[in-house]
Amino acid sequence: xxxxxxxxxxxxxxxxxxxxxxxxxxxxxxxxxxxxxxxxxxxxxxxxxxxxxxxxxxxxxxxxxxxxxxxxxxxxxxxxxxxxxxxxxxxxxxxxxxxxxxxxxxxxxxxxxxxxxxxxxxxxxxxxxxxxxxxxxxxxxxxxxxxxxxxxxxxxxxxxxxxxxxxxxxxxxxxxxxxxxxxxxxxxxxxxxxxxxxxxxxxxxxxxxxxxxxxxxxxxxxxxxxxxxxxxxxxxxxxxxxxxxxxxxxxxxxxxxxxxxxxxxxxxxxxxxxxxxxxxxxxxxxxxxxxxxxxxxxxxxxxxxxxxxxxxxxxxxxxxxxxxxxxxxxxxxxxxxxxxxxxxxxxxxxxx
Numbered sequence: 001x002x003x004x005x006x007x008x009x010x011x012x013x014x015x016x017x018x019x020x021x022x023x024x025x026x027x028x029x030x031x032x033x034x035x036x037x038x039x040x041x042x043x044x045x046x047x048x049x050x051x052x053x054x055x056x057x058x059x060x061x062x063x064x065x066x067x068x069x070x071x072x073x074x075x076x077x078x079x080x081x082x083x084x085x086x087x088x089x090x091x092x093x094x095x096x097x098x099x100x101x102x103x104x105x106x107x108x109x110x111x112x113x114x115x116x117x118x119x120x121x122x123x124x125x126x127x128x129x130x131x132x133x134x135x136x137x138x139x140x141x142x143x144x145x146x147x148x149x150x151x152x153x154x155x156x157x158x159x160x161x162x163x164x165x166x167x168x169x170x171x172x173x174x175x176x177x178x179x180x181x182x183x184x185x186x187x188x189x190x191x192x193x194x195x196x197x198x199x200x201x202x203x204x205x206x207x208x209x210x211x212x213x214x215x216x217x218x219x220x221x222x223x224x225x226x227x228x229x230x231x232x233x234x235x236x237x238x239x240x241x242x243x244x245x246x247x248x249x250x251x252x253x254x255x256x257x258x259x260x261x262x263x264x265x266x267x268x269x270x271x272x273x274x275x276x277x278x279x280x281x282x283x284x285x286x287x288x289x290x291x292x293x294x295x296x297x298x299x300x301x302x303x304x305x306x307x308x309x310x311x312x313x314x315x316x317x318x319x320x321x322x323x324x325x326x327x328x329x330x331x332x333x334x335x336x337x338x339x340x341x342x343x344x345x346x347x348x349x350x351x352x
Contacts, residue, residue: 029241029291030136031123033306035093039106040284040309042089043139046082046108047153048252048281048311053340054080054155055190055218055254056277059171061323061332061346062269063210063262065196066163070352072330073160079152079343082144087111095125099135110151111141127301152343157218159190163352167196173218184224192216194260209263214275215256222250226287246287254279256317269323277317277338284308315339325350 028036058076066072088105098104099120107117118140124133144151161171173190198204198211226246258275285307290299321334321344328349336342 029289029301029303029306030134031096031121032094032125032127032132033303035096035123037307037309038091038093039096039138040307042091042106043108044283044309045089045311046086046110048283048309049279049313050080050082050153050340051155052252052254052279052281052311053277053313053338054078054153054342055157055220055252056216056256056279056317056338057155057336057342057344058157058159058346059192059214059216059256059258060194060212060260060271060273061321061330061334061348062264062271063194063196063212063260063273064264064269065167065169065194065210065212066161066350067352068163068165070163070350071161072348072350073158074330074346074348074350075158076156076332076344076346078155078157079150080155080340081150081152081342082110082340084145084151087141087145093121095123096121097123106138107141109141110144112146113140113143117141130300132301153340161194167199167212169194171216183226184222187221188219190216190218197259209261212260214258214260214273216258217253217255219251219253221252222248224248226285240292241289242292243287243289246285246289248284249286250281250283252279252281258317258319267325269325271319271321271323271334273317273319275317275319276314278314279312281311282308313339 028039031039057078061074086108087110089108090105099122103117103119106119111117119138120135121138122135157173159171159173161169163169171192171194173188175188177185177187179185192214194212194214196210197213224247226248227243255278256275258273260271260273262269262271286305289303289306291301292298293300315338317336317338319334319336321332323330323332328351330348330350333345336344
């Protein structure tokens with residue numbers, strides 16, 4: 001394929017996953033729109049689900065709100081574990097069949113890399129009075145199990161928390177629009193409110209623990225220009241994909257609502273929470289795309305906005321962890337049980 005996307009994402013896990021995924025999406029167009037979307041959905045869904053779930057982590061490491069004008073600056077690395085059943089998928093296609101000489105399942109983006117894991121798809125279908133037949137090899141995975149020390153998606157995050165009034169914290173995650181290279185940009189925004197609810201409950205407000213409620217939202221958006229790296233294939237380049245206005249888009253957002261409890265023992269704080277997540281992600285190709293015929297000079301097929309992969313998930317979460325505070329320096333770690341279990345570790349600076 002002629003479309004090759006070079007991205008330099010702020011978050012290194014987006015570099016390895018999104019750039020590879022988008023580079024392979026144009027391969028799927030050979031099979032027609034319906035099957036292309038089924039292929040892309042199966043291939044990318046574990047990435048969208050794990051990364052967007054990771055956006056719900058790292059909001060707190062204690063239930064105690066700051067005093068007015070108190071603040072903390074915290075950096076957290078969330079390792080979102082990928083279940084072993086999400087290394088492969090098998091979809092029911094309209095036009096595609098697995099070549100009997102190769103694998104009969106398809107690797108997801110986290111699946112094994114290398115030709116032995118890549119299935120060959122045969123296709124035959126009629127579109128607008130023309131019949132198209134052929135075959136192509138599906139994309140490989142990144143080899144998460146073979147090439148990485150842990151089977152997890154890293155989701156790093158930094159945020160600022162500020163105490164305002166009545167034992168309430170405002171937490172902010174934000175970057176301005178960043179041009180990552182000549183063809184792509186990245187933007188992140190997030191906010192949360194944590195409020196001490198124990199003060200409003202008669203009979204427990206003087207007990208020696210902290211109890212708060214939190215609601216948080218994080219959104220990441222990425223846009224990249226595919227046309228800048230698409231070139232005319234020239235004669236003999238059958239099935240090459242070109243675009244003059246194509247754009248790759250990613251949008252991930254995550255809501256979380258949690259009740260948090262903590263207890264401080266000198267420099268050690270133990271904390272836990274119960275909550276609920278709502279996450280939604282989209283990734284796709286927008287614009288007009290042409291698949292060239294055998295001459296490489298004439299488009300045999302044209303598609304507009306051909307690929308859209310979506311992920312939606314909501315469900316409960318439960319977290320347990322601890323924090324060490326030495327003067328103004330904090331170190332914390334916690335583990336969350338949810339759709340994609342997550343280990344979070346981090347450090348920061350906290351005043352008041």
